[in-house]
Amino acid sequence: MNEWLRFRKSVAYAWSGVIRTIRTEPNMRIHLAFAGLVPLAGWWLQISRYEWLIVLGCIALVISLELVNTAIEATVDLLTTEYHPKAKVAKDAGAAAVLIAALFSAIIGLVIFVPPLWQKIANWLFS
Numbered sequence: 001m002n003e004w005l006r007f008r009k010s011v012a013y014a015w016s017g018v019i020r021t022i023r024t025e026p027n028m029r030i031h032l033a034f035a036g037l038v039p040l041a042g043w044w045l046q047i048s049r050y051e052w053l054i055v056l057g058c059i060a061l062v063i064s065l066e067l068v069n070t071a072i073e074a075t076v077d078l079l080t081t082e083y084h085p086k087a088k089v090a091k092d093a094g095a096a097a098v099l100i101a102a103l104f105s106a107i108i109g110l111v112i113f114v115p116p117l118w119q120k121i122a123n124w125l126f127s
């Protein structure tokens with residue numbers, strides 16, 4: 001198989017992983033809703049180039065970690081359907097990784113978006 005064909009197949013498999021996670025994981029749909037709204041807010045509030053880099057990095061991090069968490073859950077379920085303390089460690093740590101990234105992304109979002117939003121509100125009120 002030539003390299004180009006192999007690369008296209010890898011992308012197709014990866015894309016099917018994204019689609020399956022969107023279908024099966026409600027949290028992924030929540031992340032995607034934010035991933036759609038946040039760039040609109042960035043455009044409206046005219047955030048800087050560096051703020052765009054941070055915002056896009058946060059979106060990529062949260063979505064990537066949700067995909068990794070889904071992979072951990074599927075692997076654990078494949079290994080055991082019985083209760084096992086190690087299974088709990090793996091699943092809880094995977095979920096915690098997403099939670100921490102989402103929490104810090106939310107804080108970063110507030111730091112970036114609140115000042116220009118406040119400025120817009122002040123302009124409306126006092127101009």
Ligand SMILES: Nc1ncnc2c1ncn2[C@@H]1O[C@H](COP(=O)(O)OP(=O)(O)OP(=O)(O)O)[C@@H](O)[C@H]1O
Pocket residue numbers: 025027073080081082083084085087088091092095
């Ligand atoms: N085999 C297991 N052994 C021990 N604890 C488990 C096991 N499976 C799940 N758990 C516990 O139940 C929690 C929920 O697991 P579950 O597989 O339902 O994933 P989830 O958190 O509902 O993920 P999602 O909602 O994203 O699918 C885990 O975080 C873990 O604490």
